[in-house]
Amino acid sequence: MNAFIPLIYGLFLFGSLSCYSLHAFFNIPIVLAATMPALIGSFIPFNKQHKHHPYAAIYTxxxxxxxxxxxVSALWEFIFIAAIGTxxxxxSINLFEGFGGRLGxxxxxxxxxxxxxxxMLWV
Known part of the structure; x- marks a missing residue:
């Protein structure tokens, strides 16, 4: 379980940064920019003990x-968002069963x- 939280954090950050970068810097439509990293991430083999959670973290x-x-436009902002999201x-793993609306x-x-x-803090 010790490696689980950093794994989820890294994958959440990967998903958010890659989606944002594809849209902001390469002008790829936002829906397509969200599906590309999720599709690529679905082919990454993860340890079976983590079940579906690494894939769900990428999607989220x-x-x-x-x-x-x-x-949102700076790297530190995505780092903070990924921390909150993780x-x-x-x-919420034990609060909600299934994924219906939880990831979004x-x-x-x-x-x-x-x-x-x-x-509240910076403006």
Missing amino acids: GCFAGMCSVAT LLYIK GIAFTCSALFVLLKG
């Missing part, structure tokens, strides 16, 4: 990476919390 990160270029993902809800919540905190 991709959802979070769909945020507006005007809202915490929410880990805490986590992505929205972590992005919204970041924007709220950024507005």
